[in-house]
Amino acid sequence: MNGPYLTRRFLYGIPLVLGVTFISFLLMVYFGPDKTYELIGKNPTAGQIMEVRHALGYDRPFLLRYGDYLKELFTLDLGISDSNGEPVSVILKRTLPVSIALVVPGFVLGNLLGLGLGLLAAWYRGRWLDKLVMSASVVGMSISFLVIIIGLQILLCTPYGLNLFPVRGWQVHDPGSYFYYVAVPTLALILVTLGYNTRFYRAIMVDEIERDHIRTLKAYGAGPAELLFKHVLKNSLIPILTRIMFSVPFVLISGSLLLESYFGIPGVGLVTFNAITSGDQPILKAVVGLTGVLFVVALTINDILYSVVDPRVAKS
Amino acid sequence: MTTPALKVTNLSVWFETGPGRLTVVDQISFSINAGDATGLVGESGCGKTMTAMAILGLLPASGIHVRSDGIELDGRDISTLNPAQRRAILGRDIAMVFQQPATALDPVFTMGQQISAVYRRHTEGSKQQVRKKMLEALESVGFSQAEDIAASYPHELSGGMRQLAMIAMATVCKPAVIIADEPTTALDNRTRGLILEQLKQLQKLHQTAVLFISHDLSVVRQICRDVMVMYCGRLLEITDCHSLFANARHPYSAGLLSCIPQISDKRPAQINSIPGQIPAPSDLPSGCHFAPRCSRVEAQCRTSVPALDYADGRGVACFRPL
Amino acid sequence: MTGNTWQRLKSDRYGMTGLIVVAIFALVAVCVWSGLLGQSWSEVSGNRFESVSASHWFGTNLLGQDILQRTLFGTATAFEVGLVVTLCSTILGTVLGGLAGWYSHRWLDEIILWFKGVLDSIPFYLFAAAIAFALKGNPWAMHLAMILTFWTTTARIIRGEVMRIKEREFIEAARAIGLPDLRTIFRHVLPNTFHILLVQGTIVFVAAINTEVILSFLGLGIQDGVSWGLMLAESSQEVLGGHFGNFIAAGASLFLLLMGFNLLADALQDALDTRRAFG
Numbered sequence: 012m013n014g015p016y017l018t019r020r021f022l023y024g025i026p027l028v029l030g031v032t033f034i035s036f037l038l039m040v041y042f043g044p045d046k047t048y049e050l051i052g053k054n055p056t057a058g059q060i061m062e063v064r065h066a067l068g069y070d071r072p073f074l075l076r077y078g079d080y081l082k083e084l085f086t087l088d089l090g091i092s093d094s095n096g097e098p099v100s101v102i103l104k105r106t107l108p109v110s111i112a113l114v115v116p117g118f119v120l121g122n123l124l125g126l127g128l129g130l131l132a133a134w135y136r137g138r139w140l141d142k143l144v145m146s147a148s149v150v151g152m153s154i155s156f157l158v159i160i161i162g163l164q165i166l167l168c169t170p171y172g173l174n175l176f177p178v179r180g181w182q183v184h185d186p187g188s189y190f191y192y193v194a195v196p197t198l199a200l201i202l203v204t205l206g207y208n209t210r211f212y213r214a215i216m217v218d219e220i221e222r223d224h225i226r227t228l229k230a231y232g233a234g235p236a237e238l239l240f241k242h243v244l245k246n247s248l249i250p251i252l253t254r255i256m257f258s259v260p261f262v263l264i265s266g267s268l269l270l271e272s273y274f275g276i277p278g279v280g281l282v283t284f285n286a287i288t289s290g291d292q293p294i295l296k297a298v299v300g301l302t303g304v305l306f307v308v309a310l311t312i313n314d315i316l317y318s319v320v321d322p323r324v325a326k327s
Numbered sequence: 328m329t330t331p332a333l334k335v336t337n338l339s340v341w342f343e344t345g346p347g348r349l350t351v352v353d354q355i356s357f358s359i360n361a362g363d364a365t366g367l368v369g370e371s372g373c374g375k376t377m378t379a380m381a382i383l384g385l386l387p388a389s390g391i392h393v394r395s396d397g398i399e400l401d402g403r404d405i406s407t408l409n410p411a412q413r414r415a416i417l418g419r420d421i422a423m424v425f426q427q428p429a430t431a432l433d434p435v436f437t438m439g440q441q442i443s444a445v446y447r448r449h450t451e452g453s454k455q456q457v458r459k460k461m462l463e464a465l466e467s468v469g470f471s472q473a474e475d476i477a478a479s480y481p482h483e484l485s486g487g488m489r490q491l492a493m494i495a496m497a498t499v500c501k502p503a504v505i506i507a508d509e510p511t512t513a514l515d516n517r518t519r520g521l522i523l524e525q526l527k528q529l530q531k532l533h534q535t536a537v538l539f540i541s542h543d544l545s546v547v548r549q550i551c552r553d554v555m556v557m558y559c560g561r562l563l564e565i566t567d568c569h570s571l572f573a574n575a576r577h578p579y580s581a582g583l584l585s586c587i588p589q590i591s592d593k594r595p596a597q598i599n600s601i602p603g604q605i606p607a608p609s610d611l612p613s614g615c616h617f618a619p620r621c622s623r624v625e626a627q628c629r630t631s632v633p634a635l636d637y638a639d640g641r642g643v644a645c646f647r648p649l
Numbered sequence: 650m651t652g653n654t655w656q657r658l659k660s661d662r663y664g665m666t667g668l669i670v671v672a673i674f675a676l677v678a679v680c681v682w683s684g685l686l687g688q689s690w691s692e693v694s695g696n697r698f699e700s701v702s703a704s705h706w707f708g709t710n711l712l713g714q715d716i717l718q719r720t721l722f723g724t725a726t727a728f729e730v731g732l733v734v735t736l737c738s739t740i741l742g743t744v745l746g747g748l749a750g751w752y753s754h755r756w757l758d759e760i761i762l763w764f765k766g767v768l769d770s771i772p773f774y775l776f777a778a779a780i781a782f783a784l785k786g787n788p789w790a791m792h793l794a795m796i797l798t799f800w801t802t803t804a805r806i807i808r809g810e811v812m813r814i815k816e817r818e819f820i821e822a823a824r825a826i827g828l829p830d831l832r833t834i835f836r837h838v839l840p841n842t843f844h845i846l847l848v849q850g851t852i853v854f855v856a857a858i859n860t861e862v863i864l865s866f867l868g869l870g871i872q873d874g875v876s877w878g879l880m881l882a883e884s885s886q887e888v889l890g891g892h893f894g895n896f897i898a899a900g901a902s903l904f905l906l907l908m909g910f911n912l913l914a915d916a917l918q919d920a921l922d923t924r925r926a927f928g
Contacts, residue, residue: 030767
């Protein structure tokens with residue numbers, strides 16, 4: 012890893028962060044709800060209106076307000092939630108671990124299984140196993156997330172099905188209860204991502220397996236296990252890593268959004284969902300801004316990882 | 328009579344497609360003794376590489392059919408080995424040098440790692456022993472800075488160096504037979520000379536039998552004692568290089584020779600070519616495959632296939648040889 | 650599409666099945682738009698939660714509305730959303746991607762790339778919510794949000810293709826004669842990328858429908874009319890009480906249409922990929 016490369020990647024992220032925060036500022040703050048009238052009683056005078064607007068900072072110049080927003084984001088001074096008066100940062104601190112605990116098992120398993128199935132399908136390319144895996148993937152991709160969630164609920168959580176797991180809730184205090192509450196959401200996450208993951212990984216593996224150096228390795232007696240796990244995987248690490256890094260912020264936010272709002276799990280997603288429906292601006296402002304920044308960070312880390320894994324990249 | 332290092336008997340390779348059978352290698356037989364180098368010459372697409380892959384058993388199973396009456400390595404038939412047995416001999420008793428070293432080598436491992444891996448796969452040994460052998464192999468192909476080469480990635484080496492490194496990988500286990508598939512095609516003339524020299528030296532040193540595949544007769548002449556001319560999956564002539572260049576017996580061989588540009592004082596350089604085109608595998612003429620393009624063709628050439636009568640190390644498959 | 654490609658497509662059984670399925674749904678949508686079907690989707694024509702019967706093929710929902718009618722109307726909604734989003738995002742993506750590719754590595758390209766990176770960085774549902782906020786509940790907010798995020802993939806592809814085609818000689822020749830840049834792009838380069846756009850278009854259509862479903866569930870989607878997303882949202886509570894009508898009707902329709910599109914997209918991709926022409 013070399014210094015100039017790192018700094019270059021880092022600097023490249025800055026305009027992106029600025030862009031993301033700017034858009035979120037534009038949408039949420041500038042064009043957002045005007046709170047003047049909420050804070051004033053009936054029949055306000057012009058003077059009162061002006062006072063309130065001044066207190067809310069509405070009369071400040073555009074760029075200064077943007078600057079304020081940036082400051083708030085980076086000092087994590089995120090204001091107070093409209094719905095229950097709690098400081099936003101406290102809310103996030105409490106709900107983020109829950110979301111992570113919810114999403115991680117499904118994410119990890121979904122990718123591992125996808126990798127495994129993709130590898131299998133690529134190795135037996137054209138034969139029945141490959142066709143089976145690919146057909147299953149297409150079916151998986153065609154079922155909407157919502158349908159999967161509702162379907163699983165019916166099957167596993169209601170008396171019309173097996174009734175093994177709870178419909179909603181998150182009373183987690185030990186591994187047993189963790190499993191109890193996380194099982195169905197995890198299953199849903201796996202089912203929804205498996206189709207896409209498998210197809211993606213299979214395509215990468217097929218490309219790699221067809222390469223000349225795999226033929227050379229076979230000509231020198233390398234067996235399937237060594238070929239697949241030592242050579243094919245290592246050469247495919249870049250696209251694999253890219254995909255994983257890119258999907259982390261999305262799975263965390265979007266996945267948790269649906270899962271939590273559906274299963275009533277008190278994580279970032281549920282908080283965001285409630286904020287969306289109730290129009291709780293401080294929370295939305297914070298979440299949009301922070302996730303944007305997170306994504307840029309993920310992108311930069313990903314690029315750095317590239318240069319570690321593939322010796323050819325660091326030179327350019 | 329000594330057992331030949333490599334003996335191939337009636338090897339055929341074909342595809343089964345909807346309309347019929349596409350034969351790419353048609354009943355090829357030959358043998359190479361230890362210490363000898365034999366060239367396999369023919370135009371692109373005549374089946375040379377397929378032959379090599381079939382000998383090694385590397386053709387993928389689905390769609391491609393391989394059949395032979397025997398592929399013997401030092402007397403042992405390798406055509407009937409199961410996958411595990413086959414993996415044991417590949418790289419140890421028979422090794423292949425590929426055409427494009429740039430893509431044939433794994434880009435994310437160093438040369439040292441790749442060569443060591445081959446050695447370790449077929450031999451027991453401590454890490455130091457393996458490393459010593461690996462460095463020896465690199466030195467034996469002419470690298471004076473073997474340690475540097477061992478620590479380099481393929482993309483950090485020049486084309487010629489990569490090919491030499493590949494030869495090192497092929498010889499690290501001192502196999503009895505090496506198949507070289509167009510090893511110098513992608514290189515410039517000077518490097519080509521170097522590679523061929525190295526190959527010749529190694530061959531003499533370890534008494535390796537070499538099957539040298541090329542479309543270039545002049546290159547084959549520099550390193551091989553015998554040569555086989557192949558056309559559309561069949562062997563048309565087998566003889567020693569000297570005799571071939573002095574008087575080729577098959578019209579196709581003669582045609583190939585006349586295509587080599589000669590620069591002489593007397594006449595401006597002429598570029599000859601054999602009239603007609605190579606038929607596609609789906610469109611092979613019955614009888615002798617070369618008949619449509621042959622200047623000496625007669626009636627039976629189109630209806631029956633001339634056999635390769637092989638006597639005293641020479642053989643030609645023609646009803647009217649020169 | 651050239652005749653050769655069409656031949657390959659025709660021989661792909663799965664692809665043709667997909668095409669037929671999509672065509673059937675499209676036909677339904679057209680019928681709804683022209684007033685032939687699904688017009689009584691909001692009419693209360695029965696009792697609550699009637700089960701499957703001759704007059705209500707899928708039964709009725711909570712308010713007594715006929716589920717079949719609502720499903721048919723939902724088909725039209727799905728196609729409306731899909732077509733609008735696909736068309737607009739494809740045009741936007743093609744224009745911006747083409748410009749970026751043509752002026753590659755110059756400032757216009759950098760700006761467009763930056764813009765793309767920014768939009769890719771914002772989690773979609775939050776973006777949709779933010780736009781809904783900013784537009785104060787305008788029913789087109791959802792379409793806008795989708796268009797503004799979906800153009801990026803198309804742009805990336807077009808940019809790559811333009812950069813590739815730019816290298817080819819015939820473009821050099823055109824420039825040598827002195828044709829203005831913009832005309833060169835649209836006349837010579839874009840027709841060559843048509844096949845890629847077709848495949849990408851089907852993928853975007855699928856994404857648009859899927860997204861509408863989830864947005865409707867979150868309350869950010871269709872405001873008036875009915876869609877499969879809204880039906881599914883309704884059903885989420887209903888199934889706990891044993892009423893599966895909405896769920897089955899909307900879920901199955903969604904699955905069939907998406908499956909059809911996915912099969913079609915795959916077949917198109919295979920037919921256009923000349924490398925794989927020989928299996």
